[in-house]
Amino acid sequence: MRRRAIVLSILSSSAVLAAGWQVGVVTHPQSVSQSLDAAAPATGSTSGSTTGGATAATPTPSSAAAATPQQAAGASGTFTGAAAQTRFGAVQVQITVADGTITDVAALQLTDHDQRSVQISNRAAPVLRQEVLTAQSANVQNVSGATYTSDGYLTSLQSALDQAGL
Amino acid sequence: MSLRTAPSPVARVVADPGRRIRSRRRLRAADLMVALCWSSVAMAVALYLAYGGLAQVTDLASGLTAAGIVTGLVGTDLILVMLVLAARLPVIDRIVGQDTAMAFHRRLGKPALYLILAHGLLLTIGYALADGSNVVTETIALFQGPDMALAYLGLGLLVAVVVSSVVAVRRRFPYEVWHAIHLLSYAAVLVALPHQLSAGAVLAEGTLQRVYWIALYVLAFGSIAVFRFLVPIVRSARHDIRVAAVEPIAPGVVSLHLTGHQLDRLQTQGGQYAIWRFWTGATWWHAHPISFSAVPTDRSARITVRSLGRGSDALGRVRPGTRVSIEGPYGIFTDEHRSTSKVSVVAAGIGITPVRSMLEHAALRPGEATVLLRATDATQSYLWNEIGALPSMRGNPIFSMMGARPRGLATWMSAEALSRGVTITSVFPDLLQSDLYVCGPQSWADLVIRDARAAGLPDSQIHVERFDW
Numbered sequence A: 001m002r003r004r005a006i007v008l009s010i011l012s013s014s015a016v017l018a019a020g021w022q023v024g025v026v027t028h029p030q031s032v033s034q035s036l037d038a039a040a041p042a043t044g045s046t047s048g049s050t051t052g053g054a055t056a057a058t059p060t061p062s063s064a065a066a067a068t069p070q071q072a073a074g075a076s077g078t079f080t081g082a083a084a085q086t087r088f089g090a091v092q093v094q095i096t097v098a099d100g101t102i103t104d105v106a107a108l109q110l111t112d113h114d115q116r117s118v119q120i121s122n123r124a125a126p127v128l129r130q131e132v133l134t135a136q137s138a139n140v141q142n143v144s145g146a147t148y149t150s151d152g153y154l155t156s157l158q159s160a161l162d163q164a165g166l
Numbered sequence B: 001m002s003l004r005t006a007p008s009p010v011a012r013v014v015a016d017p018g019r020r021i022r023s024r025r026r027l028r029a030a031d032l033m034v035a036l037c038w039s040s041v042a043m044a045v046a047l048y049l050a051y052g053g054l055a056q057v058t059d060l061a062s063g064l065t066a067a068g069i070v071t072g073l074v075g076t077d078l079i080l081v082m083l084v085l086a087a088r089l090p091v092i093d094r095i096v097g098q099d100t101a102m103a104f105h106r107r108l109g110k111p112a113l114y115l116i117l118a119h120g121l122l123l124t125i126g127y128a129l130a131d132g133s134n135v136v137t138e139t140i141a142l143f144q145g146p147d148m149a150l151a152y153l154g155l156g157l158l159v160a161v162v163v164s165s166v167v168a169v170r171r172r173f174p175y176e177v178w179h180a181i182h183l184l185s186y187a188a189v190l191v192a193l194p195h196q197l198s199a200g201a202v203l204a205e206g207t208l209q210r211v212y213w214i215a216l217y218v219l220a221f222g223s224i225a226v227f228r229f230l231v232p233i234v235r236s237a238r239h240d241i242r243v244a245a246v247e248p249i250a251p252g253v254v255s256l257h258l259t260g261h262q263l264d265r266l267q268t269q270g271g272q273y274a275i276w277r278f279w280t281g282a283t284w285w286h287a288h289p290i291s292f293s294a295v296p297t298d299r300s301a302r303i304t305v306r307s308l309g310r311g312s313d314a315l316g317r318v319r320p321g322t323r324v325s326i327e328g329p330y331g332i333f334t335d336e337h338r339s340t341s342k343v344s345v346v347a348a349g350i351g352i353t354p355v356r357s358m359l360e361h362a363a364l365r366p367g368e369a370t371v372l373l374r375a376t377d378a379t380q381s382y383l384w385n386e387i388g389a390l391p392s393m394r395g396n397p398i399f400s401m402m403g404a405r406p407r408g409l410a411t412w413m414s415a416e417a418l419s420r421g422v423t424i425t426s427v428f429p430d431l432l433q434s435d436l437y438v439c440g441p442q443s444w445a446d447l448v449i450r451d452a453r454a455a456g457l458p459d460s461q462i463h464v465e466r467f468d469w
Helices: A002-027 A115-135 A147-164 B017-050 B060-086 B090-095 B098-131 B135-143 B148-165 B167-172 B175-198 B208-239 B310-317 B349-362 B384-389 B415-419 B442-454
Strands: A077-080 A084-086 A089-098 A101-109 B241-250 B253-259 B273-278 B288-294 B300-306 B323-330 B342-348 B369-375 B398-402 B434-440 B462-466
Touching: A002 B017, A077 A147, A084 A147, A089 A147, A101 A115, A101 A147, A115 A147, A115 B098, B017 B060, B017 B090, B017 B208, B060 B098, B060 B175, B060 B208, B090 B098, B098 B135, B098 B148, B135 B148, B148 B175, B175 B208, B208 B323, B241 B300, B241 B310, B253 B310, B288 B349, B300 B349, B342 B349, B342 B442, B349 B369, B349 B384, B349 B434, B369 B384, B384 B398, B434 B442, B442 B462
Parallel strands: B342 B369, B342 B434, B369 B398, B434 B462
Antiparallel strands: A077 A089, A084 A089, A089 A101, B241 B253, B241 B323, B253 B300, B273 B288, B273 B323, B288 B300
């Protein structure tokens, strides 16, 4: 009878684990953060303030091809993105644009649900800012270990970019 | 000249189908309960995976962090399972018995502690790696997090509880000290709860995970509140139990006669015990598990106890009129739990008490039972005269075996019986077609069970009540 209890335990536990794993794989595909950076267009001049002080986590994509800046119909000013809700708090960014070039990204709000989230945000924000200034778009790689902050940051950024018409 | 035919084998007693079915059903329920315990652990991990736990793992730091989270989830789930096992849920007591549940509880203790320790360690290292700092700085940073000081306090309490429960240490403390420390485990679990809800990112609001965990906490603490506190308090108040008389029946052994209202509504099965507390200045702080030595009637109950410790020594001096509170009745050393149509009983010393009430309750037919009473000498033959007078024992043999065990030999029998070639099957010819009930000191009972198993008796037909208190 003990053997039956063991078999039953193994079977039911495996079933529960397999179901959980399957749901996780479907709803949170692991490769999503890595697939974004492939098509990062490099159209920006590097005139913006790049004094983020962050450790450059990612190399600049195609930095050699410095295209001529298209300053014809460039917008200027500051644009505030919509706040993006994450499980660990809202994320909201503001961009400063001069003649169609993003010159600064300021984080108005970062994941702050708990101590750990604050730690993660503080680490991820400078990295993301640097990446965005370099790429001049929201098509940058997520910061590893800060998936939620990154997702929220880039979502809010995209909304600001849309307002700026970039 | 006539040929003597060989004696035909004893016709197998047709098992009472009702008993066998009930017994099978109980075993199936027990298996299901074990599976449920482990499935709840699997559920904790599965929910973590379902909410994208695996997708977070990209490098060593996040791998260690994920491992830290999983060990924390599994460890906490085990602790909550332990609390449920210790909550004296009636369904658990009825199916496997509270002592079996507590044996499982004890086996989970150390693994749960190791998992919680690993949880703290792995997360600290994982965070330190991710932030590029060292373990000490990270620990200080963590300590300043919300509710984290409480969480560390919980960890400290948990270590104290497990260390004090390790048997070697436990023997050095009086039982009450060990028990008081053990109650800290409730505090340990509760002070760790806030950090799981605030800092524990996996329990974020609005997730099924949070629902599952809160439900598990409510189940564990709810069942403890109800079945360890509320039910005993209500029961004690309703039945208003008091000591009616204290009857010394042998040196160091007393029967306590109790009175109360509607004691039959406790629905005590013969062979069960309860945990008693006698409200006098000297005894109120110590609860005693004591078996019923008679089936309670509407107005009266009787328990019999041998003094084994300081606490139970004082019971002989309890005055009539003393208020008594009761937790229980508990136990599956009952006729209800028999799976075959015959009964074999071995009782030693004070182990006679549950046996007497079990036999009284059973309403046995002639030829249904065989009883062996065991004592070292005549002073230990407690209640033997009452066994013979039970209606259940009419037409059922009662044997006695008196005398010390032989030195240096692992046997439950007396030296004299051993020398006569007595074996468990010679005493109980129908052993394999019966359920064996054993009650006596643990090491002695283990030897009876060893012989019964060697004779081929399956565990499902062995019932044992151990007297260690």
